[in-house]
Amino acid sequence: MAKLVFPKEFLWGAATASYQIEGAWNEDGKGESIWDRFAHTPGTIYENQNGDIACDHYHRYEEDVELMAEIGLKAYRFSISWPRIFPEGRGKLNPKGVYFYEKLIDKLLEKNIKPAITLYHWDLPQALEDKGGWLNRDTAKYFSEYANFMFYKFGDVVPIWITLNEPFVSAFLGYAWGWHAPGKKDMKGAFVAGHNMLLAHGLAVQAYRDGGYKGNIGITINVATVYPETNSEEDLKAAEKQDAFGNRWFIDPIFKRKYPEIIWRILEENNWSFVFPASDFDIISSPIDFMGINYYTRNIVAYDKNSHLGVKRVEGPNEHTDMGWEVYPDGLYDILIQLYRDYKIPIYITENGAAYNDTVEDGRIRDINRINYLKEHIKRAYFAIRDGVDLRGYFVWSLMDNFEWAHGYSKRFGIIYVDYNTQKRILKDSAYFYKKIIEENGVDG
Protein backbone atom coordinates (compact mmCIF):
# COMPACT_ATOMS: atom_id res chain seq x y z
CA MET A 1 0.00 0.00 0.00
CA ALA A 2 1.46 3.37 -1.03
CA LYS A 3 2.37 5.91 1.65
CA LEU A 4 0.91 9.33 0.88
CA VAL A 5 3.64 11.70 2.11
CA PHE A 6 2.80 15.34 2.90
CA PRO A 7 5.03 18.37 2.21
CA LYS A 8 7.93 18.64 4.65
CA GLU A 9 6.64 21.69 6.53
CA PHE A 10 3.03 20.47 6.78
CA LEU A 11 1.71 21.35 10.24
CA TRP A 12 0.10 18.54 12.24
CA GLY A 13 -1.87 19.81 15.21
CA ALA A 14 -4.83 19.37 17.50
CA ALA A 15 -7.41 21.93 18.60
CA THR A 16 -9.40 22.93 21.68
CA ALA A 17 -11.26 26.00 22.95
CA SER A 18 -11.10 27.83 26.30
CA TYR A 19 -14.66 27.35 27.56
CA GLN A 20 -14.66 23.71 26.52
CA ILE A 21 -11.57 22.62 28.47
CA GLU A 22 -10.28 25.20 30.97
CA GLY A 23 -12.77 25.21 33.86
CA ALA A 24 -11.75 27.66 36.64
CA TRP A 25 -14.72 29.68 35.40
CA ASN A 26 -14.47 32.30 38.18
CA GLU A 27 -10.94 31.75 39.47
CA ASP A 28 -7.97 34.10 39.71
CA GLY A 29 -9.93 37.17 38.68
CA LYS A 30 -11.58 35.78 35.54
CA GLY A 31 -14.80 37.61 34.58
CA GLU A 32 -18.05 35.87 33.66
CA SER A 33 -18.53 34.94 30.01
CA ILE A 34 -21.81 34.56 28.11
CA TRP A 35 -21.18 30.81 28.13
CA ASP A 36 -20.89 30.80 31.93
CA ARG A 37 -24.20 32.63 32.10
CA PHE A 38 -25.89 30.50 29.43
CA ALA A 39 -24.71 27.16 30.85
CA HIS A 40 -25.80 28.23 34.35
CA THR A 41 -29.29 28.80 32.95
CA PRO A 42 -31.39 25.66 33.57
CA GLY A 43 -32.62 23.82 30.49
CA THR A 44 -29.98 25.06 28.05
CA ILE A 45 -27.42 22.25 28.31
CA TYR A 46 -27.72 18.44 28.35
CA GLU A 47 -28.43 17.40 31.97
CA ASN A 48 -27.79 21.03 32.98
CA GLN A 49 -24.02 20.43 32.67
CA ASN A 50 -21.60 23.38 32.42
CA GLY A 51 -17.96 24.35 31.93
CA ASP A 52 -17.27 25.33 35.55
CA ILE A 53 -14.63 22.56 35.76
CA ALA A 54 -14.63 21.01 32.27
CA CYS A 55 -11.24 19.26 31.79
CA ASP A 56 -9.66 21.39 34.55
CA HIS A 57 -7.07 22.41 31.97
CA TYR A 58 -6.45 25.65 33.85
CA HIS A 59 -4.74 23.58 36.55
CA ARG A 60 -3.58 20.63 34.41
CA TYR A 61 -2.10 22.42 31.40
CA GLU A 62 1.45 21.14 32.11
CA GLU A 63 0.30 17.51 32.03
CA ASP A 64 -1.73 18.23 28.90
CA VAL A 65 1.25 19.76 27.08
CA GLU A 66 3.32 16.68 28.05
CA LEU A 67 0.62 14.53 26.38
CA MET A 68 0.73 16.76 23.26
CA ALA A 69 4.50 16.18 23.15
CA GLU A 70 4.00 12.42 23.60
CA ILE A 71 1.69 12.41 20.57
CA GLY A 72 4.29 14.49 18.73
CA LEU A 73 2.07 17.47 17.84
CA LYS A 74 3.83 20.14 15.79
CA ALA A 75 1.19 22.74 16.73
CA TYR A 76 -1.62 23.28 19.19
CA ARG A 77 -4.66 25.42 18.43
CA PHE A 78 -6.32 26.84 21.54
CA SER A 79 -8.45 29.88 22.32
CA ILE A 80 -7.95 32.70 24.78
CA SER A 81 -10.78 33.36 27.23
CA TRP A 82 -11.32 37.09 26.69
CA PRO A 83 -12.86 37.59 30.18
CA ARG A 84 -9.82 35.89 31.74
CA ILE A 85 -7.73 38.73 30.32
CA PHE A 86 -10.21 41.63 30.64
CA PRO A 87 -12.89 40.58 33.18
CA GLU A 88 -15.19 43.40 32.02
CA GLY A 89 -14.18 43.02 28.37
CA ARG A 90 -12.00 46.14 28.42
CA GLY A 91 -10.23 48.42 30.88
CA LYS A 92 -9.06 46.55 33.99
CA LEU A 93 -6.55 43.83 33.13
CA ASN A 94 -6.38 40.53 35.03
CA PRO A 95 -2.64 39.75 35.44
CA LYS A 96 -3.27 36.18 36.68
CA GLY A 97 -5.24 35.45 33.52
CA VAL A 98 -2.41 36.74 31.34
CA TYR A 99 0.05 34.70 33.39
CA PHE A 100 -1.87 31.45 32.73
CA TYR A 101 -1.47 31.87 28.98
CA GLU A 102 2.14 32.98 29.40
CA LYS A 103 2.92 29.71 31.21
CA LEU A 104 0.96 27.65 28.66
CA ILE A 105 2.76 29.25 25.70
CA ASP A 106 6.16 28.91 27.38
CA LYS A 107 5.49 25.20 27.98
CA LEU A 108 4.43 24.70 24.36
CA LEU A 109 7.55 26.45 23.03
CA GLU A 110 9.71 24.41 25.40
CA LYS A 111 8.26 21.29 23.74
CA ASN A 112 8.68 22.73 20.20
CA ILE A 113 4.92 22.87 19.72
CA LYS A 114 3.79 25.93 17.72
CA PRO A 115 1.00 27.84 19.49
CA ALA A 116 -1.94 28.73 17.19
CA ILE A 117 -4.21 31.14 19.05
CA THR A 118 -7.91 31.68 18.42
CA LEU A 119 -8.79 35.05 19.93
CA TYR A 120 -12.53 34.41 20.04
CA HIS A 121 -14.12 30.98 20.37
CA TRP A 122 -17.54 32.24 21.56
CA ASP A 123 -16.94 33.14 25.24
CA LEU A 124 -17.72 36.87 25.10
CA PRO A 125 -17.35 38.73 28.43
CA GLN A 126 -20.82 38.93 29.98
CA ALA A 127 -20.15 42.59 30.89
CA LEU A 128 -20.07 43.38 27.14
CA GLU A 129 -23.20 41.31 26.53
CA ASP A 130 -24.85 43.51 29.16
CA LYS A 131 -24.03 46.45 26.86
CA GLY A 132 -25.58 44.75 23.81
CA GLY A 133 -22.87 42.24 23.01
CA TRP A 134 -22.39 41.64 19.29
CA LEU A 135 -25.53 43.69 18.59
CA ASN A 136 -23.51 46.69 19.77
CA ARG A 137 -21.09 47.93 17.13
CA ASP A 138 -18.70 49.10 19.88
CA THR A 139 -17.98 45.45 20.71
CA ALA A 140 -15.97 45.31 17.49
CA LYS A 141 -13.74 48.10 18.79
CA TYR A 142 -13.44 46.43 22.21
CA PHE A 143 -12.42 43.19 20.47
CA SER A 144 -9.66 44.98 18.57
CA GLU A 145 -8.37 46.49 21.84
CA TYR A 146 -8.27 43.02 23.41
CA ALA A 147 -6.62 41.58 20.28
CA ASN A 148 -4.08 44.40 20.25
CA PHE A 149 -3.10 43.59 23.84
CA MET A 150 -2.69 39.88 23.01
CA PHE A 151 -0.51 40.75 20.02
CA TYR A 152 1.56 43.05 22.25
CA LYS A 153 2.01 40.25 24.81
CA PHE A 154 2.52 37.22 22.54
CA GLY A 155 2.83 38.54 18.97
CA ASP A 156 6.58 37.86 18.89
CA VAL A 157 6.34 34.19 19.93
CA VAL A 158 2.98 33.01 18.52
CA PRO A 159 3.19 32.44 14.73
CA ILE A 160 -0.48 31.71 13.93
CA TRP A 161 -3.43 33.90 14.94
CA ILE A 162 -7.11 33.24 14.24
CA THR A 163 -9.40 36.19 14.96
CA LEU A 164 -12.78 34.43 15.17
CA ASN A 165 -13.93 30.84 15.28
CA GLU A 166 -16.99 30.29 13.04
CA PRO A 167 -18.80 33.66 13.12
CA PHE A 168 -21.75 31.99 11.33
CA VAL A 169 -22.26 29.58 14.21
CA SER A 170 -21.88 32.15 16.98
CA ALA A 171 -24.12 34.65 15.14
CA PHE A 172 -26.81 32.18 14.12
CA LEU A 173 -26.90 29.69 16.99
CA GLY A 174 -26.40 32.50 19.49
CA TYR A 175 -28.66 35.21 18.09
CA ALA A 176 -31.15 33.62 15.68
CA TRP A 177 -31.90 30.15 17.00
CA GLY A 178 -30.99 30.55 20.67
CA TRP A 179 -29.23 27.17 20.91
CA HIS A 180 -25.95 28.81 21.95
CA ALA A 181 -25.03 31.75 24.19
CA PRO A 182 -26.39 34.39 24.56
CA GLY A 183 -29.53 32.39 23.67
CA LYS A 184 -31.36 35.05 21.66
CA LYS A 185 -34.05 34.25 19.06
CA ASP A 186 -33.82 37.25 16.79
CA MET A 187 -33.12 36.58 13.11
CA LYS A 188 -32.46 40.24 12.38
CA GLY A 189 -30.06 40.31 15.32
CA ALA A 190 -28.09 37.45 13.80
CA PHE A 191 -27.30 39.57 10.74
CA VAL A 192 -26.28 42.55 12.86
CA ALA A 193 -24.17 40.33 15.16
CA GLY A 194 -22.54 38.66 12.19
CA HIS A 195 -21.66 41.99 10.63
CA ASN A 196 -20.16 43.33 13.86
CA MET A 197 -18.11 40.15 14.23
CA LEU A 198 -16.69 40.67 10.74
CA LEU A 199 -15.93 44.29 11.64
CA ALA A 200 -14.16 43.04 14.78
CA HIS A 201 -12.16 40.63 12.62
CA GLY A 202 -11.09 43.42 10.25
CA LEU A 203 -10.10 45.81 13.04
CA ALA A 204 -8.02 43.07 14.68
CA VAL A 205 -6.25 42.31 11.39
CA GLN A 206 -5.44 46.01 11.00
CA ALA A 207 -4.06 46.09 14.58
CA TYR A 208 -1.89 43.08 13.79
CA ARG A 209 -0.50 44.74 10.68
CA ASP A 210 0.05 48.05 12.50
CA GLY A 211 2.08 46.13 15.08
CA GLY A 212 4.41 44.83 12.38
CA TYR A 213 4.24 41.26 13.69
CA LYS A 214 5.94 38.54 11.66
CA GLY A 215 3.37 35.78 12.03
CA ASN A 216 0.25 34.91 10.07
CA ILE A 217 -3.30 35.98 10.83
CA GLY A 218 -6.56 34.59 9.48
CA ILE A 219 -10.09 33.56 10.38
CA THR A 220 -11.77 30.16 10.87
CA ILE A 221 -14.95 29.45 8.93
CA ASN A 222 -17.25 26.44 9.34
CA VAL A 223 -17.95 24.80 6.01
CA ALA A 224 -20.17 21.93 4.88
CA THR A 225 -19.80 20.99 1.23
CA VAL A 226 -23.14 21.27 -0.56
CA TYR A 227 -24.53 18.74 -3.06
CA PRO A 228 -27.92 18.85 -4.86
CA GLU A 229 -30.13 15.79 -4.30
CA THR A 230 -30.80 15.63 -8.04
CA ASN A 231 -29.48 17.50 -11.06
CA SER A 232 -32.80 19.25 -11.55
CA GLU A 233 -32.59 22.99 -12.15
CA GLU A 234 -34.45 23.60 -8.87
CA ASP A 235 -32.12 21.43 -6.79
CA LEU A 236 -29.03 22.95 -8.41
CA LYS A 237 -30.33 26.43 -7.50
CA ALA A 238 -31.09 25.24 -3.97
CA ALA A 239 -27.53 23.96 -3.63
CA GLU A 240 -26.14 27.28 -4.87
CA LYS A 241 -28.24 29.15 -2.30
CA GLN A 242 -27.17 26.86 0.55
CA ASP A 243 -23.49 27.15 -0.40
CA ALA A 244 -23.76 30.95 -0.41
CA PHE A 245 -25.72 31.09 2.86
CA GLY A 246 -23.90 28.32 4.74
CA ASN A 247 -20.35 28.63 3.47
CA ARG A 248 -19.72 31.98 1.76
CA TRP A 249 -21.62 34.45 3.96
CA PHE A 250 -18.56 35.21 6.10
CA ILE A 251 -15.96 34.62 3.39
CA ASP A 252 -17.16 36.88 0.55
CA PRO A 253 -17.07 40.12 2.62
CA ILE A 254 -13.40 39.41 3.38
CA PHE A 255 -12.34 38.47 -0.16
CA LYS A 256 -14.96 40.19 -2.31
CA ARG A 257 -15.87 43.15 -0.06
CA LYS A 258 -19.56 42.20 -0.23
CA TYR A 259 -22.07 39.68 1.11
CA PRO A 260 -23.30 36.93 -1.21
CA GLU A 261 -26.36 38.01 -3.20
CA ILE A 262 -28.60 35.65 -1.22
CA ILE A 263 -27.80 37.49 2.02
CA TRP A 264 -28.75 40.88 0.56
CA ARG A 265 -31.97 39.32 -0.77
CA ILE A 266 -32.89 38.06 2.71
CA LEU A 267 -32.14 41.48 4.21
CA GLU A 268 -34.26 43.24 1.58
CA GLU A 269 -37.18 40.77 1.78
CA ASN A 270 -37.35 41.46 5.53
CA ASN A 271 -36.68 45.19 5.25
CA TRP A 272 -33.51 44.65 7.22
CA SER A 273 -31.21 45.99 4.54
CA PHE A 274 -29.27 48.00 7.06
CA VAL A 275 -27.05 50.64 5.70
CA PHE A 276 -23.69 49.09 6.51
CA PRO A 277 -21.21 51.90 5.82
CA ALA A 278 -19.22 50.94 2.71
CA SER A 279 -16.14 51.78 4.77
CA ASP A 280 -16.96 48.71 6.90
CA PHE A 281 -16.03 46.53 3.95
CA ASP A 282 -12.71 48.33 3.60
CA ILE A 283 -11.96 47.21 7.17
CA ILE A 284 -13.51 43.74 6.87
CA SER A 285 -11.54 42.99 3.70
CA SER A 286 -8.15 43.81 5.27
CA PRO A 287 -5.91 41.16 3.64
CA ILE A 288 -5.35 37.98 5.68
CA ASP A 289 -2.62 35.35 5.36
CA PHE A 290 -4.75 32.19 5.46
CA MET A 291 -8.25 30.85 5.76
CA GLY A 292 -9.00 28.27 8.46
CA ILE A 293 -11.79 25.81 7.69
CA ASN A 294 -13.65 23.50 10.03
CA TYR A 295 -14.99 20.53 8.07
CA TYR A 296 -17.03 17.69 9.58
CA THR A 297 -19.67 16.67 7.08
CA ARG A 298 -21.56 17.63 3.95
CA ASN A 299 -25.02 19.04 3.16
CA ILE A 300 -27.28 17.35 0.58
CA VAL A 301 -30.11 19.73 -0.34
CA ALA A 302 -33.21 19.86 -2.48
CA TYR A 303 -35.69 22.56 -3.51
CA ASP A 304 -38.62 22.88 -1.14
CA LYS A 305 -40.92 25.89 -1.44
CA ASN A 306 -41.99 25.51 2.21
CA SER A 307 -38.49 25.57 3.67
CA HIS A 308 -36.22 28.47 4.77
CA LEU A 309 -34.66 29.87 1.55
CA GLY A 310 -36.66 27.20 -0.37
CA VAL A 311 -33.98 24.71 0.64
CA LYS A 312 -34.44 21.49 2.59
CA ARG A 313 -31.72 19.20 3.89
CA VAL A 314 -31.68 15.56 2.76
CA GLU A 315 -29.98 12.96 4.98
CA GLY A 316 -26.93 11.25 3.50
CA PRO A 317 -26.79 7.43 3.05
CA ASN A 318 -23.38 6.79 4.69
CA GLU A 319 -22.34 6.03 8.28
CA HIS A 320 -23.14 8.79 10.80
CA THR A 321 -21.13 9.87 13.85
CA ASP A 322 -22.47 10.30 17.39
CA MET A 323 -23.48 13.84 16.43
CA GLY A 324 -25.73 12.47 13.67
CA TRP A 325 -23.35 13.85 11.02
CA GLU A 326 -22.80 11.79 7.88
CA VAL A 327 -19.21 10.63 7.34
CA TYR A 328 -18.30 11.96 3.89
CA PRO A 329 -14.53 12.42 3.39
CA ASP A 330 -14.86 13.40 -0.28
CA GLY A 331 -16.60 16.55 0.94
CA LEU A 332 -13.32 17.71 2.45
CA TYR A 333 -11.51 17.26 -0.86
CA ASP A 334 -14.29 19.03 -2.76
CA ILE A 335 -14.51 22.03 -0.42
CA LEU A 336 -10.73 22.51 -0.42
CA ILE A 337 -10.70 22.50 -4.23
CA GLN A 338 -13.68 24.90 -4.39
CA LEU A 339 -12.35 27.39 -1.83
CA TYR A 340 -8.82 27.44 -3.22
CA ARG A 341 -10.19 27.88 -6.76
CA ASP A 342 -12.38 30.81 -5.64
CA TYR A 343 -10.10 32.62 -3.18
CA LYS A 344 -6.53 31.48 -3.95
CA ILE A 345 -5.46 31.77 -0.30
CA PRO A 346 -3.43 29.34 1.84
CA ILE A 347 -5.72 27.12 3.91
CA TYR A 348 -5.45 25.36 7.28
CA ILE A 349 -7.91 22.68 8.29
CA THR A 350 -8.42 24.13 11.77
CA GLU A 351 -10.92 21.45 12.80
CA ASN A 352 -11.79 17.96 11.57
CA GLY A 353 -12.84 15.04 13.73
CA ALA A 354 -15.66 12.83 14.94
CA ALA A 355 -17.66 12.11 18.06
CA TYR A 356 -18.15 8.47 18.95
CA ASN A 357 -19.41 6.83 22.10
CA ASP A 358 -15.99 5.72 23.35
CA THR A 359 -15.65 3.14 26.13
CA VAL A 360 -12.65 2.14 28.24
CA GLU A 361 -11.90 -1.60 28.12
CA ASP A 362 -8.84 -2.96 29.96
CA GLY A 363 -7.57 0.60 30.20
CA ARG A 364 -7.69 1.11 26.41
CA ILE A 365 -10.05 2.97 24.09
CA ARG A 366 -10.23 1.07 20.82
CA ASP A 367 -11.77 3.91 18.76
CA ILE A 368 -11.29 2.27 15.36
CA ASN A 369 -14.23 4.28 13.95
CA ARG A 370 -12.47 7.54 14.76
CA ILE A 371 -9.20 6.19 13.30
CA ASN A 372 -11.03 5.38 10.06
CA TYR A 373 -12.67 8.82 10.02
CA LEU A 374 -9.34 10.61 10.49
CA LYS A 375 -7.51 8.38 8.02
CA GLU A 376 -10.03 8.91 5.21
CA HIS A 377 -10.13 12.69 5.73
CA ILE A 378 -6.34 12.99 5.94
CA LYS A 379 -6.14 11.07 2.64
CA ARG A 380 -8.48 13.64 1.03
CA ALA A 381 -6.31 16.44 2.39
CA TYR A 382 -3.33 14.79 0.66
CA PHE A 383 -5.22 14.53 -2.65
CA ALA A 384 -6.21 18.21 -2.43
CA ILE A 385 -2.54 19.18 -2.04
CA ARG A 386 -1.62 16.84 -4.91
CA ASP A 387 -4.23 18.65 -7.03
CA GLY A 388 -2.88 22.12 -6.31
CA VAL A 389 -4.41 23.36 -3.05
CA ASP A 390 -1.99 25.33 -0.83
CA LEU A 391 -2.98 23.44 2.32
CA ARG A 392 -0.65 24.28 5.21
CA GLY A 393 -1.83 22.14 8.09
CA TYR A 394 -4.39 19.93 9.79
CA PHE A 395 -5.73 20.28 13.34
CA VAL A 396 -7.73 17.36 14.65
CA TRP A 397 -10.79 18.23 16.72
CA SER A 398 -10.17 17.58 19.45
CA LEU A 399 -7.02 17.06 21.52
CA MET A 400 -9.19 15.78 24.37
CA ASP A 401 -12.83 15.02 25.14
CA ASN A 402 -14.44 18.25 26.32
CA PHE A 403 -17.63 20.28 26.89
CA GLU A 404 -19.51 19.97 23.61
CA TRP A 405 -21.67 23.10 24.02
CA ALA A 406 -25.40 22.28 24.30
CA HIS A 407 -24.52 18.55 24.36
CA GLY A 408 -22.46 19.00 27.50
CA TYR A 409 -20.04 16.09 28.06
CA SER A 410 -22.23 13.56 26.23
CA LYS A 411 -20.21 13.75 23.00
CA ARG A 412 -16.58 12.68 22.90
CA PHE A 413 -14.41 14.18 20.09
CA GLY A 414 -11.02 13.76 21.69
CA ILE A 415 -8.06 11.61 20.69
CA ILE A 416 -7.41 11.69 24.43
CA TYR A 417 -10.12 10.26 26.68
CA VAL A 418 -11.07 12.29 29.76
CA ASP A 419 -12.64 10.58 32.77
CA TYR A 420 -14.58 13.54 34.16
CA ASN A 421 -14.94 11.91 37.58
CA THR A 422 -11.20 11.68 38.12
CA GLN A 423 -9.86 14.04 35.39
CA LYS A 424 -7.65 11.13 34.32
CA ARG A 425 -6.44 11.36 30.73
CA ILE A 426 -6.01 8.22 28.57
CA LEU A 427 -4.56 8.31 25.04
CA LYS A 428 -7.09 6.60 22.76
CA ASP A 429 -5.92 4.30 19.97
CA SER A 430 -6.57 7.27 17.66
CA ALA A 431 -3.88 9.24 19.52
CA TYR A 432 -1.34 6.53 18.68
CA PHE A 433 -2.64 6.43 15.10
CA TYR A 434 -2.16 10.21 14.84
CA LYS A 435 1.29 9.96 16.44
CA LYS A 436 2.31 7.60 13.62
CA ILE A 437 0.84 9.93 10.96
CA ILE A 438 2.96 12.76 12.36
CA GLU A 439 6.11 10.64 12.65
CA GLU A 440 5.76 9.47 9.04
CA ASN A 441 4.33 12.80 7.83
CA GLY A 442 1.92 10.75 5.83
CA VAL A 443 -0.83 8.17 5.69
CA ASP A 444 -1.28 4.78 4.05
CA GLY A 445 -3.06 5.29 0.71
Ligand SMILES: CO[C@H](O)c1c[n+]2c([nH]1)[C@H](O)[C@@H](O)[C@H](O)[C@H]2CO
Ligand atom coordinates in the same frame (compact mmCIF):
# COMPACT_ATOMS: atom_id res chain seq x y z
C1 LIG B 1 -20.81 21.62 11.88
O1 LIG B 1 -19.69 21.57 12.72
C2 LIG B 1 -19.12 22.83 13.01
O2 LIG B 1 -18.29 23.23 11.97
C3 LIG B 1 -18.34 22.71 14.27
C4 LIG B 1 -18.05 21.57 14.99
N1 LIG B 1 -17.36 21.99 16.08
C5 LIG B 1 -17.24 23.35 16.04
N2 LIG B 1 -17.81 23.77 14.90
C6 LIG B 1 -16.64 24.21 17.11
O3 LIG B 1 -15.62 25.05 16.57
C7 LIG B 1 -16.11 23.38 18.26
O4 LIG B 1 -16.06 24.21 19.41
C8 LIG B 1 -17.01 22.13 18.46
O5 LIG B 1 -16.65 21.44 19.65
C9 LIG B 1 -16.84 21.23 17.23
C10 LIG B 1 -17.55 19.88 17.35
O6 LIG B 1 -18.92 20.07 17.35
